[in-house]
Amino acid sequence: MIEVYMLRLDERKAAALYPDMLKYVSESKQEAVRRFRRPIDAYRSLTGEILARLAISKRWQLSNNELSFCKNEFGKPLLDNAAIDCEFNVSHSGDWVVCAFGDCPVGIDVELMKPQDLSIAERFFAPVEYEMLMSLAGNRQLTYFYQLWTLKESYIKAVGKGMSIPLDSFSFLIKEDGEVAASLEAGASAAYFTQTFADDDHALALCTFQQTEPIFKELDYEELESLLSMLH
Template sequence: MITIRVLQVPEVLPEAKWNQLLSQVSAERCAQASRFLRQADAYRSVLGEILTRVTLSKLTGLRPADLSFTRNSYGKPSLSHHSDVQFNVSHSGDWIALISGSTDELGVDVEKIAPIDMQIAERFFSPKESQFLAAEPDDRRLETFYRLWTLKESYIKAVGMGLSIPLNSFAILPNEREDWDCKQAAAHRFYSRRLDDGHMLAACSAGGELPSKPEIVTLEDLYTELV
């Protein structure tokens, strides 16, 4: 069963807890965290790996620390010894999101909503998406932009070929049932919702049914599962 687990990133972590988390991630992740200028970026990076490890531990039966990861030539991560266990992770702003629980391709994207130059849509959206966005009322246009953007990113991440697939080469639009469809990827299913007033979440599955809502994970849950 596919699940989408989301974790809100804390403003501050006690030093002892932070050191505990650092001890449970890869050396590469630790080194990366030490290079970030902003602590919030380090938190997102490390907590994203921890959420991935504890979640995939349940699916594989391995301890979180025993999981190892690899990436394809486009940067999509996978488990080194359980390539059939699909997952994808994203983080932005105050949230981390992880999708898992299928052998089909999965993708997830979360974005912090901020004012943006709508001319970006003309560069990265298909003509039909740009037309759909332009027809939206002024007070809904920013939300619709981020809804389309995250849906497209979730598909790109599911396929695992990065931006070798141009974002304007496919369209994801609402159908008559008010679901989201992509004619260029008819078998894929899509999901979109706000996480809160400032963040948009989207997910994509190449086959399995997506959940109706995400599972909210607390830091306490994470510590418990890690042990």
């Protein structure tokens, strides 16, 4: 089973909960969070780890003290406990922080769909994707760009090899009914994709290696504060 926790950021509420959330992460994470120049960036980063800790604690019945994170050679965050078959991934952008988790590799990406110089697509997208993108008009073009971008990010995050996988080595076609057709690089494992929107301004994509319907749960700050007691 694949689950996704989603939280819409509220800067005032995040600031109020910030000191309490900070208590539940490692000293190195606390230091990293405090280095952000803008408070909102600190809130995004900290909330992402808190969502991961809550998800793992609840799903795998672990206390917060048992949770220690590391990264693979490509920078993908992992639970530093080989005895637990736990996979998770975090993303944040604009107004949203999201965390996907389950018992198979997962990758998730959320992006604020702000104005973009679409010439970047020619450099990073496969030719078939770029041609499709250029055939669209108006706002649909920008939306389709972010749909493709989040799909690509979700895939390389699920595989766990980051940008060592060229973004133009695999491609997607998003059909009119929203179905995603993927053409992955040679030798790739079968992957399954969900492309959706957190709201009108944020594209979101999920990649898993398990063919199952993901469960999305949107949390609010009252629930988040209540769930923090799980981490004691």
